[in-house]
Amino acid sequence: MILTKAQYDEIAQCLVSVPPTRQSLRKLKQRFPRYLNGVGRNGAAPVLLELANEVDYAPSLMARIILERFLQEHEETPPSKSVINSMLRDPSQIPDGVLANQVYQCIVNDCCYGPLVDCIKHAIGHEHEVLLRDMLLEKNLSFLDEDQLRAKGYDKTPDFILQVPVAVEGHIIHWIESKASFGDECSHHAYLHDQFWSYWNRFGPGLVIYWYGFIQELDCNRERGILLKACFPTDIVTLCHSVA
C-alpha cells in the first residue's frame, strides 16, 4: 500500500485527534494525587489506566511516569532506566503490589507502546527479515547478513549486503534494508539520517523495502542511491557472467 502524502496526512489527522503534548503532561501532574486517592479506595480499579485515558496519554508511558515517581519517593536516588525497564517488563518486581497490578494493566492494555508492543514490533521486523532472506535465497542472490557483517567488524550494518550488486529498475543495489512498518515522513527522515545514508556512505547505493508501504514523495533519492519499494522487487537484473 503506497499512499500519497496527502492521503497519509488525512489518515493521520483522524488517528490523532488530540496530540500527546506538554499540556497533557501538565494535566497529568495535577492528577497525580488522584492516583493515590483512587487506589486507596479500590486497589483493583483501573485507576492508572483511566488516568492515562483521561489525559490522552499512552498507558504504558503513563505507567512509566508513575513508576518513576513511585521509585523516587521510595528510594531517594532517582531510579536507573534499566531498573525501570526491567520492572515494566516484569511488574512482579515492583515492590508495591497494587502498583504492580496497575502497571501490568496499563501495559497489556496499551496498543502502541510498552515492552509487549515493542516485542511485537520487533518480532514483525524479524519476520520480514526472514521473509526477505528467503526471497534472496530463492533468487540465488548471495549476501552477507547483519550478524556476519558485525562479526567482520563493520560499524554500520544493513540487513543484507549483496556480495554481487544487482540492478533494480535501473538502479544499482548493493544492500537491502527491510522495514516492517509504514514509511512516513518522520520515521523515514530519521532512518535516512541514522541508517540509510550511513549505508550509502559505506557500501554505495541500496534498496529499502517498507513492507507496509510508504509515502510516495519520499522516494526521491533514487538517483542519489536510495531506492524505496513496498515489496520485494520483481525486475532484478543481475550481472551476466556469460557476456564475453
Next chain:
Amino acid sequence: MAAVLESLLREEVSVAAAVRWIARSAQSSEDDPGEAAALSSLRPLRKEFVPFLLNFLREQSSRVLPQGPPTPAKAPGSSAALPGRPGGPPRGGRGARSQLFPPTELSSAAAAEAPSARRGGRRRGPGPGRERGGRGPGGLEEGVGGESQPWTGGRRSRGAGSPGSPSLVRSDPPNLSNLEEFPPVGSVPPGPAGTKPSRRINPTPVSEERSLSKPKTCFTSPPINCVPSSQPSVLDTSPWGHGLPPGCRSLQEEREMLRKERSKQLQQSPSTTCPTSELGPPLPSWSGNLTAESADPARVSSRQRLELIALVYSSCIAENLVPNLFLELFFVLQLLTARRMVATKDGDLEPSPGAPDSLESPLFQSVHDCVFFAVQVLERQFQVLSYLDKGTLKLLAENERLLCFSPALQGRLRAAYEGSVAKVSLAMPPSAQAVSFQPETDNRANFSSDRAFHTFKKQRDVFFEVLREWEDRHEEPGWDFEKGLGSRIRAMMGQLSAACSHSHFVRLFQKQLLQMCQSPGGTGGTVLGEAPDVLSMLGADKLGRLRRLQERLVAPQSSGGPCPPPTFPGCQGFFRDFILSASSFQFNQHLMDSLSLKIRELNSLALPQPEPSDEDGESDVDWQGERRQFAMVLLSLRLLAKFLGFVAFLPYRGPEPPPTRELQDSILALRSQVPPALDVRALLQQGLRARRAVLTVPWLVEFLSLADHIVPLLDYYRSIFSVLLHLHRSLVLSKESEGEMCFLNKLLLLAVLGWLFQIPTVPEDLFFLEEGQLDALEVDTVASELGLDGMPVVDQHLLYTCCPYIGELRKLLASWVSGSSARSGGFVRKITPTTTTGLGAQPPRTSQGLQAQLAQAFFHNQPPSLRRTVEFVAERIGSNCVKHIKATLVADLVRQAESLLQEQLVTQGQDGGDPAQLLEILCSQLCPHGAQALTQGREFCQKKSPGAVRALLPEETPAAVLSSAENIAVGLATEKACTWLSANITALIRREVKAAVSRTLRAQGPEAAARGERRGCSRACEHHAPLPSHLISEIKDVLSLAVGPRDPEEGVSLDHLEQLLGQLGQTLQCRQFLCPPAEQHLAKCSVDLASLLVADHIPVLGPPSPRGLERGQARRLLHVLLSLWKDDFQVPVPLQLLLSPRNVGLLADTRPREWDLLLFLLRELVEKGLMGRTEIEACLGSLRDAQWPKDFSEELATLFRLFLAEPHMPEPQLRACELVQTNRGTVLAQS
C-alpha cells in the same frame, strides 16, 4: 634590441645565426665571422631579444587585435630599444606588474635604454577584452595612471570591437587599469617620425595607497571576479578559497575610482568622448565591424620583411626560447583570424616611403599582412599542429584564409586531420560514490578505543552528509560554503582528538578526493583500482549516442583563456573549501603526510616497460592498458600534488608579494630554513635521471603552481625552477632521434611548463634570467636505459586533460567559423578521461641474489603482461595462502584450545580461574604448532600458483616460458606468504585463541542455555505456522481482557483459548520466524496466562454470560501449557513468576478461593521436571514474607503444608533441572 632586428632585416645577419646567438651564449663555429662581429657588439642585449621580439609582435598587431585575447605573456619591456623614443620614468618597485621582465644586468650598452625598458611589461592586461566596455575610440584616462605618453593617432580607434575571441570577450570585462593605453582621441599625433607608441603589457591598477606597487594578478587570464555571475564554476575556481581574492577586489575598487576619474575627464575634455555607455555591452555601432575582411595574398605589403620576422619568430618558438608555446600559437591563430584592421583616421599607417623595410613602419599594415605572417609561422609549426586534436585540425584545415594563403599547408593539415585518431571526448561524470568501508582498515581493531571507533563512525557520516549537501547546494546563488557547512565541519574536526583518528579521517578524505576529482572537471573519473562504471562496460551503441548528447548538454564552457590561473574546478572546490573551513593544523599536517606518501608511492610505481616491437594486435591492446594506467597514475599524482601544494603553502599565501625588499629578505631568511613538505627536488632529479620526467614534471608543476610569492626566491625551489627551465629549453620538438623523448610527451611537458611560467606567483623575469645556471645540470639527464620518456605514454586525450587550455585554440578557430562574438565560444568542453583502469598493487620485490636477477632477466624479454600476471598471481596466492592457513591450521588449533579449555573448566570448576592465565597456558601449548604453517603454506603455494598462471597466460606461451613463469610465481607467492607467516603466525594464533577463550567463557554464562542447543524446525516444515508477532498480539489481547477493564459482555471463547494454545505450539515447533526476544515474551505471556487461569480471572464467553472456566477446562488448558513449556520452548520459561506475589495475589480477589488449580499446577511442574521442589519451596517461603490479608495468609500456609506433605519423589534428573531453572530465573532478572 631593435638593432638586432634591424640587422636581420637588412640581411646583415642570417636568421640561423641570430637564433643560434639567442639560444646559446657562446658563439658557434658555424657562425660567419661577419655576423659574429655584428652580433657580438650587441651581446649584452642577447637575453632581451626574445622578450623584445614578443612584445614587438604584440604591439604591432594591436590594431588588428584591439580587444584580442591575452596572448602576450610575460614579455619584458616592449619598445625599449626603439630608436628615438623618449625614455619614460622608471616605474614601480619590485613585483610591480609593469616590471615583468626588467633587464637584469644593466650593462653599459643597455643602460641608456634601461629606464624605458623598465616601463615595459605586459602590454595586455588580464582582461583581454578590457577595452571593449563601451568605451569610445581612444581612452579617456590619459594621465590618470600618472604617465602621459605621446600617442600615435593610429592607435586611437582600438575601441572598435573585433570579435577575435568571443569567449574571452564574454568572460573578460574591460580592464580599466591600463590607463596609459588610452590617449584622448583628440590628441594630435606628433608626426610620423615621432615617438613610437609605448604599450604596456600589464594592467596598471590604480590604488590609493600604493599607486606604484601594483597587485599582481594573473596575467593572461581574466581576473577571477570579473567573470559574470552566471558562471559559478568559474567563480568558484579561485585557488585561494572563498569569494574573491583580494587582488580582484581591489580591481573593483579601482574600477570604481576609474569611473570617477573618467567623469572628471569628461568634464574637462568633452570633445574626446563618444556617446558610449560605460562598461556596457558592445555597441550597436560596432556591428559593422563584425564581418571579417577577406584576406588576399596579393595585397600583402612588405612580404620579405614579414617572412623574415616570421622565420625568426618561428625559430624562437622551435628552440623553446619563448616561455609558452601554446600562447604563441594562440597569438598566431589570432592573427590568422583577425577580422579587420582598425580603421585609421590620420593615415599614420601608410608605409613611410623612406624606410620600407625598417622597423619604422608598422609591421602589419593590413589584415592581409597578419594572415600572411600567421600562415608563415603556422607552416613552420606544422608538426605541433598535426598533434593537436582532431577537432582543431578540422577547423584549421577548413579555414579558408589558410587555404588561400598556403594550399600546401592546408593539404598537409587535411591529411593530418584525416589520419588523426585523436578524438578528445568527455566522459559522463558518474555521480559521487562514497569510499567503501574496508574491514581491514576500518574495523574496531584499528582504533585505540571504542570511543575513537564510534567517533570515526560518526565522522564518516558527517563527512558524507556535508558532501551531499555541498553537491545539492553549491550551485545555488547565495549559498556559501563556510556559512553553510563551516561550523559543522569544525565541530566534526573537533572530535578528532587522537592522532590515530586523524590518520583515519585523512585516509577517508584522500580516498574520496581521488575518487571524485581525478578528472580535471572534478565531477567524474573512476577511482584508482576500481572498475569502470557499469555504463562504460555496457558500451552499447545507443548509450554512446546518449552520452554524446549528454556531453553536449553538460559540457562546461571555457577554461579561462590560454593561460588560466590554477583553479579547483568542480568537486575539487569542495575539498579545498573543506580544508579551509576545517582550519585544523593537525588535519593539514596529517593530510600533507598522507599526500606526500601517496605521491612518493605513485611516483615510483613501476609503469610499463618497453614492449618488444611486436606488431600484432595483442601488444596494441596491452599498450592501451599501459597508457590508461599511466594516465591514471599521472592524473592522480597531479591531483595529489596540487592539494599538497595547496596545503603546504597555505600558511604563507597572500595575494601580493612582500612590499619591500627588506621585508622580503627577512621572510626569505626565515623560510629558507624550513624544510620542504616533500623533497620534490630529489624526486625531480630522480625522475630526470630515470627518464621519467613525463610522469614527474606534470605533477611537480601542479605542486609549484600553488606556491606563494616567496617560494621561487628560495634557494631550494630556485634550483628546481632552474632545472625546469633547462628541461624546457631542451625539449626541442623537432629533434627526433633514438632515445629522445616522444613527441607528445614533450608537448605535454612544454604545455605544463609554459603554463607554470605564466602563473602570477612565478617571477616574471625567471624565464629569461636563469639561463646562466643551466648547463650545470646537463649531465643529470643522461640515462642508461629507455625510461618512460621514450615511450608513447601520452596521447592527445591525456594532453588535453592535463592542459584543457590548449582547447582554447580550437575555440578561437571555431569562433572564426561561427563569425559571431555573441556565441561566446561555449563549445570548448571540459575533457575528462573516458576510461580508466585499475592499478594492481605491485608486490615489493624482495627476492634477492642471483635467482632474483635471473628472474628479472627472464621478464626482460617477455611481454610486460607476463610479468604483471606472475606478480599478480604471486600476490594473490600469497595472500590466499595466509587466509588458508587461518582457516585450516589456526582453526584447528582454536578447536583444540576450546576443548582444552572445556577440560580445564571441568577439572577446575565453573569459573575455571583467571582468563588471562588460562590464555597463557593454552598459548604455550598451541603456539609451537604454528611452525607447521610454513610447510603448509609452501605446499599451498606450490599447489595453487601454477594453475592460476596457466589460466591467465595465453595458450601459445612456450612450455619453458610457462614453467619458468609458474616457478617464479610459486617462489614469489611462497616468499610473500612465508615472510608474513613467520612474522605473524604466533600473534595470529594468540589472537584467535584469545577470542575463542572469551567466547567459551561467555558461553559458560547464564545465556548459554538460550544459545546452546537451538533446534530448527523439522525438514518437512513448510513454515505455515502463525507468525510470532501475531501470537503475542493475540495473547496480549486475552491478557488485557482478563486484566480489565472490560465491558460486561466482553470475554474469550474457550475455543479461542484452545486454538491460541494450539497455534502457540505450532509456532514454537516451526522456528522459521521466531527470534529469541519474541520467544521470551511468548514464554512470559504464557506464564501470565497460566496464572490468570489458576486464579480464574479469564472471562469466558458462553451461555448465558461471561463466567469463569470450569475446573476441568482450566486443567486441560494448563496441561497444554505445561507440555509447551516442557517440550516446545527453547528459551527459559520464567515459571517462578507463577509464584510471584503479584500472580498469587490474583487469588486473593476471588471468592471462594480455589487453591486446587494452583496445587495441581505445582505438582505437575514438579512431575514434569520443570521446577524443582526446593525451588518451589523457596518461592512459597518468600511468599509468606509478603503482606496479605489474614485469611489469605492462613490459606497460603495450608497450601504450603499440603505441598510439603506430598511424597518426595527422587528423580535423577531433578538436580539438573533445578540448576537450569535457577539459571532461568537469573536470566529474567538480568534481562
